[in-house]
Amino acid sequence: MTTVKAPQVRRDENEEVLTVLAEALARVESGDFSVRIPRGHGLGGEVIDRFNSVVAKQDTQVRELTRMSRVVGREGQMTERFAEEHLDGGFREAAQAVNSLIDDIVRPTAEISRVIAAVAEGDLSQRVSLQIDESRPLKGEFLELARTVNKMVELLRGFAVEVTRVAREVGTEGKLGGQAAVPGVSGTWNDLTVSVNLMASNLTDQVRNISQVATAVAKGDLSQKITVLAQGEIAELAGTINSLTDTLRVFANEVTRVAQEVGTEGKLGGQAAVPGVAGTWKDLTVSVNSMASNLTDQVRNIAQVATAVATGDLSQKITVVAQGEILELKNTVNTMVDQLSAFADEVTRVAREVGTDGKLGGQAKVTGVSGTWRDLTENVNQLASNLTDQVRNIAQVTTAVAKGDLSQKITVDAQGEIAELKNTVNRMVDQLSSFGDEVTRVAREVGTEGKLGGQAHVRGVSGIWKDLTDNVNLMASNLTAQVRNIAQVATAVAKGDLTQQITVNAQGEIAQLKNTVNKMVDQLSAFAAEVTRVAREVGTEGKLGGQAQLRRAAGTWRDLTDNVNLMASNLTNQVRNIADVATAVAKGDLSQKITVDAQGEILELKSTVNRMVDQLSSFADEVTRVAREVGTDGKLGGQAHVHGVSGIWKDLTDNVNSMASNLTDQVRNIAQVTTAVAEGDLSQKITVNAQGEIAQLKNTVNRMVSQLSSFGDEVTRVAREVGVEGKLGGQAQVEDVSGIWKDLTDNVNQLARTLTNQLRAVAEVSTAVTRGDMTQRITVDAQGEVAELTGNINQMIEALLDTTVKNAETDWMNSNLARVSELLQGQRDIGEVCRMIMTEVTPLVDAQVGAFFLMTSGKNQPKRLVLTSSYGYVGPDTDLVFAPGESLVGQAATSRRAIRLKDAPSDYLVVRSGLGRARPADVVVLPVLFEGEPLGVIEFGSLNAFSALHLNFLDRLVNTIGIALNTILANRRTEELLTASQKLAQDFRDQSEKLQRANEELQEKAQLLTEQNQNIELKNREIDMARLGLEDKARQLTQASQYKSEFLANISHELRTPLNSLLLLARLLAENAERNLSAKQIEFARTIHNAGSDLLVLIDDILDLSKIEAGRMAVDPRPLAVDEIAGYVEQAFRPQAEEKGLEFSVERAPGVPDTVVSDAQRLQQILRNLVSNAVKFTDTGKVSLTIAPAPAGMIFGAPSLDTAETVYGFIVSDTGIGVPDEKLALIFEAFQQADGTTSRKYGGTGLGLSISKSLARLLGGLIMVESQPGKGSTFTLFVPDVLTADKIQVTDELGTVQPVQIAPNRSRPILRQAGNKQERRATPSAQVLENARVLIVDDDVRNVFALTSALELHGMTVLYADNGADGIGLLTEHGDIDIVLMDSMMPDMDGNETTREIRRIPEFADLPVVFLTAKATPGDRDGSLKAGASAYITKPVDLDELLDLMAYWVEGGDNALAPAVHNDEVLEGEIVDGNVRDGRESR
């Protein structure tokens, strides 16, 4: 910077300034912007300052431009721009213009450079945009440049496309000849295109040429060569192909040559020689050579074999290895050789067999030959067969002749010697045949036809044949003679002439025959004689048992004899048997029957006889029976019933019956009469007609009856006279009686006499008695009853006498008693009574002395007996007084019994009269009693002994006296009482008046009281009302409280449930597993989670509290290890405490046992709360838990603690903020903390201590707290050593202990549980069901599940559907289901409908469907069965039953054994109806 010199002179200051300014301006004008003018004063100074500022700005602008030019222009930083911010006005415009210029220049440049860059990267699709912005098109050179660039890019693109196309066509697609056509190119592009086209056309040519040559080679034209000009690799390729063509040509020539030599010219052994080949060509050549040599070998071998065959050597074979047709040729040749060989062998064999060995019939068997060989074989065979035929024919004929068959002739065609042989043989056969015929004829005539005398005529025979014929003829004549003789004899025999004998001479067998015939005739003769004899004996003479004796008989004769004998013996037996039976019948033995076997008439006879015997027997039985019944047993009226008899038998029976009935009548009549007689009816007589003895009997009886009757009349008369009419002395006069009747009459008369005597005696005595004379006695002799009667009468008289005396005594006593009683009545004075008794009674009882002692008694005086009155007694001067028990008098009173004193001593008592004195003989002392109480004693003395009557009288009198005395006494007492009561009554009246007055007062008071009472009652009622209201309120309160608790519990649960998902999802969000949340969002999620967690804790606490209050918190006391509790606290809180930098300790003081009994969970909950509070509210210092026994003698005020043996304290102390005293009680209240601000600082719900307190109470303990603000707090939980069940009653205000609800089982169980365990049983049913497939259709999944598990346990496979449609689907899907268990009640499609659907499917028509249902009405059951159910079982199902039922159906239902169903309810219908399935259709 140049500094303009400051103006020196102040004088011309402005001028100087201007000068300097002008100078400076001049420099500025010349572009020097570095000029500065030093600062001046005043206006000049200001001008200078402005100048300087302007220049500086200019300078800056210039520098900036310079920089821009450098940076943008040279360094190419196109983003650089003029700083416009602190420029204004022209400067700003200038800057903007520059910037705009840069922009305008840079933008097209950038665009172009982008396109060029794209081109450089090979992207020819980009174009330079011809607009900078939307509205500003490029102009000028920019436009040209842009167009040029675009054109270039276009050209490049066209060229690239063309070249690519050509390259693709020629190179890839093989379309030769393509040319790139790039229009509008020039220069290098044109050259380039031309080059490319040239290249393409060159390539095309070359390739075409090569392909042409290759095609020619492929077509076998090896003359072509590649002629195209080529260079480089293409040239090499062309060379190679040409050389290949050459090699091929040489090879082909060689091969052709070899083929020609070997194949055509037959020059075997030729070999191809191709020089200079390798690889495949060499292999090819070797192959050709090998082929040639093989062919050579084969041909040579064949030639060799053929030669051998031609020379007759058939042993040679082609052995060379060959294949294909050559192999076939080889096989053919070999086969030919084999056949030839076989043919030769066969022909040789046949020739040898037929020719040499003589085995005729041999045939050559050459298989598989044809042509000449076949003809040859056939000729050989024909020869052999001809020879064989001739020889066999001859042999056959000769054999036939040898066997005697002369009908055979040699028929075979033969020639030569064989023909001669044939004729000879045939002639011989003819002669033999003729001879045979003659001999046969003779033999037949003589032997068979019986034409005896025939002779054989054989002509032209001689030699042996003639001899033979003669012999035959001789034999024939001999035979004829013999036979004729025999015939003669036989004829005689036949005619019955047994005298003839064969006489002809015979020999040999004929002799034997003759003898036989003769013997036969003899035997016949003997037989006839014997049979005749027997027949005569048996038949005529009746000599049974005769037997034909034929010795030496045999065969038929023997049989015949036997038969005759058998007949005879049979007849004999039968006749004898019949005779036996007849004899037996005759003898009366009807038990015999004809038992012999018989037939025919004899059988009839037998039957008749037997029947006769039977009838006789039956008749005899009947008659016997009747006789026995009537005769012996006395059963009259019996009749013989003989069936089927007639004639005499019937008459006989009738006679017997008539006899029986007659007899019966008579006997009955007699019986009737005798019965009547026996019954006393003598009027009856026998009236029946009878004869003979019976008539005699009748008369006798009748006479007897009449005599009895007369006797009876007489006796009756006597009896009536004596007995009834009283005419004693009557006698029975019965005439004409004797014997017993007379005795009887005498007896009766005697009886009448005796009776008369006795009666008269009795009458006499009775009369005396009636007169009062009792001295008479019956003295008559009597016996028996009369004696008794006499005794009785006498006794009666005695008794009458006694009774009279007794009556008199009683009369006396009663009358006297009555008199005395009468006297006593009305007496009032006791003394008078006593006196009266003495005067009256003493003489009455014949006593001479009497005394009356009266019992006196007074107040406070002992009882005494005082002599009150006496009779005839001279007493002493003093009063006679006795105490009870004293003397006999006292004794009598005491013992309440009479005392009798007999034979008293002489000086005991004296009876004195004026004239004399005597001693009484008898003294009696009697107590006077009333109701057992002695009232007095009476003593009597008598000179004579007291009679019993008197004593008795006294006894009874004493009672009367007692009553009288008592009455008097009572009367006296009553009088006294009456007097007293009258006095009392007066007193009462006085008193009563007083009382009345008092009463009135009382009534007034009572009135008052009543009023008061009413008031009180009113009050009471009000109180009651109030109490009821209170109770109602209390109940409402309780209910409200319960509602509250329930509400809290429910709402907590309801709150918590949505919270869960909220928390879960918030947590998932916060974890940002997918990493797509921002930090803020994560923070939000975390906040949601934390807030939710806090809410959850709060809800938990509320829930706990409400549960405790609702009494729903149960405790579970069990032994706990103290160490475990300590360990739990340590584990849970040490990390927290250490995190806060707090000291933390858990200690167990000595004296704490290892275990306490409490609820671990609750204890932990309390400790958790206390310790977490301690940690929470402590910032520095320490937190400790000490477990120690409570101080001895500490009083807690809680019974569970005061009664506990030991109390332990869990002491939690901290050095935290503490609690002021006045807030100590408050902190245990719900939602309270010591300081309202605390929660803000420390958080927490304020429920913890409240819960802890309640829990402590639940555990039978309590929590105590000591605290000093700022110093720390100590919370001590005291619990008893043993928490017993009775201490865990929740004692809150509601007082209701509710057990934990256990969800009840709502549905009926499908299975009737036999026990909890379902055991798998090995029953027959279980075995049947093993692996069965069961479909259960039921919508009650619980039941199905239980059922399924049971069925699966038995090895079944269970399929399940919860509705009918699914069930049917499963059925059709799984066709192999064995049984369906169907619920009857299902929504939509019920069991019946489903079953009907199933039954509609033909293949399930017989599928067992068992219904399971709770509905058990018969209607339902019928409905289900109608729908097609197989069976029906009710829920809950007995598993055994179900299994049995299922097994039954799975086994095939009715075909299987019926199940033992115990529950009759189940199968009732089924079993009763028998075939259920059949029943289904019928229903």
Next chain:
Amino acid sequence: MSSPRTAKILLVDDRMENLVALEAILQGLPVEPVAVTSGEEALKKLLVGDFAVILLDAQMPGMDGFETAAHIKQRERTRHVPIIFLTAVDRDAHLAFRGYAAGAVDYITKPFDPWVLRAKVSVFVELWGRKEQLGVQAATVRAVQAENARLRDAIEEARSVLRGGGDGGVEKAVELLTRAGE
């Protein structure tokens, strides 16, 4: 059996959102979750399919988790399917005890750590996979044993034929063995 089956997990909760949360938790595990909203439905699913593990909400209207578990444990086929109780009830030990008594392998109180649940489920799924493998192996072993027994019988028969000697004994034995080998 050649390609291993995917383990199915039964999710039982009466609240759809909980089921959604559970499915979200289980996402990524090689399992096929089957979600139902009641114990009854759970039982129905169990009647027609096998499950590797059951996540069972204890507190549900109608049939609750305990009853459902009791049914599951009564059935032989489902007895060994592990049940994890999920409960929002509270930390009441008694209910936990009921859960364990009902046969639960685990008793998790909501809210729970999703990763813990995930880990637990994956353990059971792995166990299930092992069990499946074991089943396949057992079947293979059984088949091999049967084959062994058959071959042994054939050899025994051939031996007895050989011991019996006679014409063609050797051929017969060879034929027997050849037939056994096929």
